[in-house]
Amino acid sequence: MKRQDPILYIEGLTTHFFSKTGVVKAVDGVSFSVSAGEIFGIVGESGSGKTLTGLSVLGLVPPPGKIIDGSIHLNGIDLTGMDASGLRRLRGMEMAMIFQDAMTALNPVLRVDTQVIEAIRAHRPMPRHQALKEAAAALAQVGIPAPEERLRAYPHQFSGGMRQRLAIALAMINSPGLIIADEPTTALDVTIQAQILSEVQKLSRSKGTAIVWITHDLTVVAGLADRIGVMYAGRLVETGTTDDVLDNPLHPYTRGLIGSIPSRTRRGLPLAQIPGSTPSLDNLPAGCAFIERCSRARTACRENPAMAETTPGHQVRCHFPGGELP
């Protein structure tokens, strides 16, 4: 495979929840791709469909949710046509997900070495002593000190930050081509978060891992991601390089997110807030989903805007993008 070929290629992904009370359009026509060694940040408010996008890729959408349209290609293979056992084989070996709660991936009653060795040998049969050596190296790689000793501990004997590093080491243990990280550092303090982000960035570069980093916090992906996708109400509304999106935000929602970040130059001034709240995904307004919160909204916005490229690689879903910043 050529290096620039995407590891992950998603086109029109649509994942809905069906219940008696209606349809929740959790993910509604999401398209993006991520190449080897690249970090793609997905940012958006809580409830915008970020987690469901990740779970869709891994084949872990909980019922009554269902992927109803679109395609997901991993290394050229369409995952949406794959059965449960095929997906299970790929998970852990070709793709892995890291969750906000590290304990999702860890068993509280088993020693860490048992768990890491099992994760290795589930996909790559090898003698225990060899797997143990790999396990220690993997812990060291994510900045866990005294890895041989820590391997003999239980997950609860790790601090929050160390436990999250452990979850990252576990996700990376078989060098999957793709890792989806769903807010794994959100609960950690800023210094530890920054250390972990920097380790992950190094690992992605050195191993060529494609990473999708999901967060509600634009400042997290600002320093981490190569490209950013801004998600709103189940759809991507802006994608581009991190520089494009941060320096020249085109969508009113992206501008709102940037305006609500505390900055040194605006110190003392009140932070801009995006008025209103996220619409409920089972009752979206007709047309642009941002219409009720947007200061630029006009009659044309009652028609749903399509994603359009403004400059190479920079796309926005808005009838009236750009213009002077408020």
Ligand SMILES: Nc1ncnc2c1ncn2[C@@H]1O[C@H](COP(=O)(O)OP(=O)(O)O)[C@@H](O)[C@H]1O
């Ligand atoms: N099990 C479920 N049943 C019904 N709706 C769900 C379920 N899980 C998530 N949703 C809905 O899907 C939407 C997207 O959720 P999610 O992907 O978790 O958002 P985010 O990760 O951006 O906070 C939300 O509106 C949520 O209410």
Ligand code: SF4
């Ligand atoms: S399409 Fe209209 S309502 Fe939607 S974000 Fe753009 S200007 Fe605002």
Ligand SMILES: [Mg+2]
């Ligand atoms: Mg989430």
